[in-house]
Amino acid sequence: MTLPAPKTVIADARTDSSDTRVTVNIALSGDVDVDRIKRTSTGYAGETAGRLGRLAAGVASDGQVHYPEPDFTANGPWLVLAPLSGVVSTVATGIGRVVVTLDHDATTDKQLQRLDQRISALLDSVRPSHNHYPVEEDTQGVFTTGMTMFNLDSIEVGEKLTATFNVSTTPATDRSTIESQFESVENVEDIKYDQLVGVERAAPSVHLREAVESAHRTVYGDWEYEWLPTPGVFAEIPGAEKMALGTGSPESTEFSEEQYESCLEALQTTLSNIEEDT
């Protein structure tokens, strides 16, 4: 068994954070709930097992792990460990929030059927659609990762009907595309949209890009890019010299020893490439 005990990983990650001799910084996308992770005969299991496995790979590498809080003032490039199934990322989608107010006074209009129709119309208007792709069945995000997506957060019914949606945004998202989404809905009085976190598009140097791409070609035979589905720590890191990589998938509650080894190999090869070319 290669994988260290969960609490050992956390302790080592905290120690690693104070080692400032290394010039490549490693951050983790998401928190680890170590008390709810078990080490099994094949890897880690638990809601944040993937994060722990990637953190363990970071600790075992020669980079400087920043855990739990990254020191954003640190010098050097950043590698963010994320559930990317062995691909690379330089882009994270953004987050917005839209509040749609409808002229519907539930204090005087007691017809539940009409209320139901208005809520249905709102939900229908934000359902994803595409001319060519089956986006409604896209549970893996093959297509929807690149689409403006709405997720109902709350509905308030009173003198007005107010629906609040969390929005996953892309570079193509703007206020007019958000507003046009509700064009077909009757009785819309007001639409308020706030971009909370913009799309983050890093512009790493050729040096860093080559190190990461070459490492992935070495380990996986090819290099591929995909977007991070949430901004997270990637968007918080200031500057352009950053890329994300890692194994595992976002929804999985298991992280295998093979995924750990593969993540470590890609990370270690990347670090070697950076060092060789420096």
Add this chain to the structure above:
Amino acid sequence: MRTVAEPIEGTEVRVEPADSPGIEINGVSVSINSVSKADVRVDLVDRAVSVSADRTRSFVVEHALGPLGLQGVTAANVVGIRNEWDFARPEHRFCYSAKLSPACVVGHPAGLPNPRLSEALGRVELIERDPQPRQTVSKPVSFSANGGDIKLCPREHGAGIRFKIKYGEADIVAEVDPRGETDETLIDSVTNSTTPYLSPNNGEAVTHAVADLVSDIAVIGGFDDLVVEADLTEAYHALTIGAAKKAHSSDSVERRSS
């Protein structure tokens, strides 16, 4: 070689005449050695450049190469012409991330083997000159990948390729001459069939697969006369490109002049 007499346009691509044999996509010569990815799609890169300078990648090339092979075009310069992003497409997200242009994606947005390109190729004058040797295999080549199986068998000079393809419960037999004429009804049916991932049924998927096999075995692999028997599953470009690679690496390619 057979090339177009004048430039034509299909969906996402323009096809320009070539002065010498062979097909280029966005400046990269199409060959088995230029394949960088072959699973759910085929991507090509210029192997002569280093990874850091590797901004030569073209994506979903089978949708452009299939129609060229079906229409018997053996020399052409294919240029991507897309200039707007569609981020629902994973390949566009790849390009945006890697600072590549959307023109690098030459695949059809609806997952079709470019029917508009095929129609344009059917209308344009084709110039034929400098006959090139035709290729077959010197012995049967079998290959398996992702649960699928394929066998390439020798065929007489000038006979073209007979594809016998199975996908799920559906199958198809198609005769294609990648250096000559192919039945127009077959071409029309194949180029209007969507990729298996988007197909409503396996019958349409297996019809689409004819274009993919023409792309991978004939155009990229360089074979003209074969009998191909294929039992396809998911991500079958690993199988078809893998078989062509195996034929080349096992010294089984036979060049024959008339």
